[in-house]
Amino acid sequence: MNQMYPKNGRVILHVDMNSFYASVEMAHNPMLKGKPLAVAGNVEERRGIIVTCSYEARKFGVKTTMPLWEAKKLCPSLVVMKPNFERYRTASSGIFDLLRSFTEQVEPVSIDEGYLDISDCAEMGTPIEIAETIQNRILQTMDLPCSIGIAPNKFLAKTASDMKKPLGITILRKRDVxxxxxxxxxxxxxxxxxxxxxxxxxxxxxxxxxxxxxxxxxxxxxxxxxxxxxxxxxMGIDDRPVDPESIYEHKSIGNSTTLPKDTNSQKELTAVLGRLSLKVAQRLKNKSLVGHKIGVTIRYKDRRTVTRSRLVANAFSESEEIHALAIELFTKHWNGEDVRLLGVTAFEVIEKESAYKQLDLFSYEKEAVKEPLYNVMQQLQSKYGKGIIKKGLPPVRKTGQADTSFSKDFLD
Missing domain, CATH: 1.10.150.20 (5' to 3' exonuclease, C-terminal subdomain)
Structure with missing residues (x-):
């Protein structure tokens, strides 16, 4: 037994839930089991995007981020459901509570995957026995399948868990690399x-x-x-420890500036938010980090200060994303009065390689259309020159519209 738990090394498990959203729906409604099932955004619309699908659907060629119309063409019998994120969060919480019953050294990576360090768990059995127990218990108590990778470090454990799905258990040693x-x-x-x-x-x-x-x-x-x-x-080398506290870290990267003069000009304030967003993006990039929460600070000319933030479904690091999120927050909480100082901050910052893109329907749909959009832009610029398309804001209306608030057209 002790030979399977090295004195100077670690034994890491990576638990990865199989087709999580679809599996949760099947556990909730057993009538769906065995059927090709997909969870998708904008179910009633042609432009809906597949968020996740069951293994029965995958046999027909249905894949994540595939347009709904294409998926139905491949699989006419496809059962399509809207997501229930509260149901998925509840299931996720139950899974991690179960994992912590084996060891406190549990690091959630996303809603449906996490690492366990079982280096001190020899009394519970061999690593594969522990993995089998975890897999069986999640299946029996929650009716949810998972795959588990067993390895001496996090990278190899993650790689191993991807090798056999669904319901796989794979050992990957450094000498096997x-x-x-x-x-x-x-x-x-x-x-x-x-x-x-x-x-x-x-x-x-x-x-x-x-x-x-x-x-x-x-x-x-x-x-x-x-x-x-x-x-x-x-080369199979990864020294990162399993960190149970990582989900509680609230690191931040932000920039603020006092304006040359107090102003309520939409154009000027938007430009300032743009410059601040660019600085935040550059700092995130330099440190290979991404943020999960965006914050904006507004200080008025009488020094009243308002700080507002919100969680974002998908990790962000690009200046355009940060600028758009900052404008959204600013628009919602600015009262139209003169502003003395503005600040933009990325909260809940983590390493880029550890970031997990949550399955947010609307962001998936936006991502799905980005590539053809960029292709068209490149074609136009190649034909007519780079000046044909410019990034930035639409011109501010001058026909009786005050310059103290953002219009709905601008947000659209």
């Missing part, structure tokens, strides 16, 4: 997106093995410190 991981394309590695994979491919790094053997100087040149980090992961 060359044989199991290195043959995969580099874009298949956890933590590497399409853009990073393209950068790697451009310099001849096509497999995870290529990444593991890439020169350190090249990695730093391509991605800075993150390049070194990814190379280490490709």
């Amino acid at each position: 060359p044989k199991i991981l290195w043959p995969y394309e580099v874009g298949e590695m956890h933590g590497i997106g399409n853009k990073t994979a393209e950068k790697f491919n451009a310099v001849g790094i096509r497999t995870i093995g290529d990444l593991a053997h890439a020169p350190d100087g090249l990695m730093k040149q391509l991605l800075g410190i993150n390049g070194t980090r990814l190379k280490n992961r490709a």
Whole structure:
């Protein structure tokens, strides 16, 4: 037993719920079991997007973020439901309570996945026995399937849990990395997106093995410190501990400025929010961080100060996103009086690679349309020049409209 729990190492589990939203709906209504099921936004509209789907639906080729019309074309018998986020949050809370009954060393990563450090749990059995117990207990008590990865670190545990779904348990040791991981394309590695994979491919790094053997100087040149980090992961190296307190951290990155003169000009205040958003975005990027909560500070000429914030479904780091969120908050809470100081802050900041994109229907739909939109913009700019399309605000109306509030047209 003790041989399975190394004295100088860790035993990490990564628990990943299978097709979580769809599984919760099937647990709530057993009549849905065995049917091709999808949870989607704008169910009544053609432009709805698949948020998640059951494995029965996946057999027909239905995938997450697929347009609803396309999914129904592939699977005419597809059962489509609107999401019930309160139901999903309740299920998630129950899952993590169950995990904490095994060890306090539990780190939630998102609503449906988390890490456990069971290095001190030898009295409960072997790592695979503990994983089997967890899997069976979640299935028996909540009727929800999960896959579990067992490994000496978080990266390998996460990778292992993805190898067999649904209801899989996979062990991935560091010595298995060359044989199991290195043959995969580099874009298949956890933590590497399409853009990073393209950068790697451009310099001849096509497999995870290529990444593991890439020169350190090249990695730093391509991605800075993150390049070194990814190379280490490709070699099976990851020293991050399981941190139960990570979800309670409320780190923030913000910028504020006192205006040259008090003003209630919509144009000027919007421009200031834009500059502040850009600074916040640059600081987030420099530290490879993303925020989950946006905040705005408004100080009026009489020094009254209002600070408002709200959680955002999807992690953000781009200046355009921050600016839009800041404008939304500012618009809601500004009373139209002269402003002396403005501030923009990103709260609940975490490392970019740890960020999880919550399955928010509307944001999925926005993301789904971004790529064709950008393609059209590039085509227009190629044909007519870059000046044909400009980012920024629409002109302020001058026909009797005061310059002290944001119009609905602007928000639209």
